[in-house]
Amino acid sequence: xxxxxxxxxxxxxxxxxxxxxxxxxxxxxxxxxxxxxxxxxxxxxxxxxxxxxxxxxxxxxxxxxxxxxxxxxxxxxxxxxxxxxxxxxxxxxxxxxxxxxxxxxxxxxxxxxxxxxxxxxxxxxxxxxxxxxxxxxxxxxxxxxxxxxxxxxxxxxxxxxxxxxxxxxxxxxxxxxxxxxxxxxxxxxxxxxxxxx
Numbered sequence: 001x002x003x004x005x006x007x008x009x010x011x012x013x014x015x016x017x018x019x020x021x022x023x024x025x026x027x028x029x030x031x032x033x034x035x036x037x038x039x040x041x042x043x044x045x046x047x048x049x050x051x052x053x054x055x056x057x058x059x060x061x062x063x064x065x066x067x068x069x070x071x072x073x074x075x076x077x078x079x080x081x082x083x084x085x086x087x088x089x090x091x092x093x094x095x096x097x098x099x100x101x102x103x104x105x106x107x108x109x110x111x112x113x114x115x116x117x118x119x120x121x122x123x124x125x126x127x128x129x130x131x132x133x134x135x136x137x138x139x140x141x142x143x144x145x146x147x148x149x150x151x152x153x154x155x156x157x158x159x160x161x162x163x164x165x166x167x168x169x170x171x172x173x174x175x176x177x178x179x180x181x182x183x184x185x186x187x188x189x190x191x192x193x194x195x196x197x
Contacts, residue, residue: 029133032122033104037061051121063099064089071095073103109135 031053041054049056056062064071069089076093079085085095094100101107101124109132112118112125126132 029108033102033107034065034067036102036122037063037098038065060096061098063096063102066103071099071103073100073105075100105136108133 036053037055037059039054041049041052041056043052043054049059071092071094074093076085076091076095078087079091079093079095085091085093094103107124108126110125111129111132112123112127114120114127116127118125118127
C-alpha cells in the first residue's frame with residue numbers, strides 16, 4: 001500500500017469513527033428525551049434507583065413520555081407552587097425538573113455552564129456548540145382540540161405570535177399573557193443536583 005492510500009484510508013477511518021460517534025450521541029439524546037425515567041425499570045431485584053435510567057415507583061425523577069402525553073416544555077404553575085397538579089397526567093405542562101429539561105423542546109438547547117468539564121452523570125445541557133439542538137416551539141394541543149390550525153413545530157426564529165388568536169389559550173388559561181411566561185418557565189432545579197451528580 002502506498003503512502004497516499006494509507007492517508008486516504010486513515011481519513012476514511014477517522015470520518016467513519018466521527019460518524020459513529022454522532023450516531024451514538026443521537027441515540028443517547030433519543031434515549032434521554034424519550035426513555036430516561038419514563039420506561040418502567042425491568043429489574044426485579046433491589047438496586048440503587050439513582051444510578052438506574054429507568055422509572056421506579058415513588059421517585060421524583062419519574063416523568064411522562066412526551067410522545068404519549070403532549071405536554072409543553074413549560075413548568076406547570078400549579079405543580080411548581082404546590083408540588084402536585086390536580087390535572088395529573090392530563091396536564092399540558094411539565095411537572096418537575098426532569099419533565100422540563102428533558103422535554104424535546106428544551107433538552108440541550110442551552111450550553112452547560114461547566115462545558116466540557118461537567119461532572120454530572122446526566123446533564124440536560126449541551127457541552128459544546130456542536131451538541132446544541134435547535135430550540136423548537138410546538139404549538140399547543142389545546143388549540144388543536146378546538147379545531148385551530150396547528151403546526152407540527154417551528155424553530156424559535158420562525159415564531160411571530162401564539163399558535164392561535166387567543167394568547168391565554170396557549171398558556172392553558174392560567175392568566176399569563178404569552179411572552180410573560182418567563183417566570184413560569186423555569187422549575188426549581190436545586191433538588192435535582194444530588195440526583196444527577
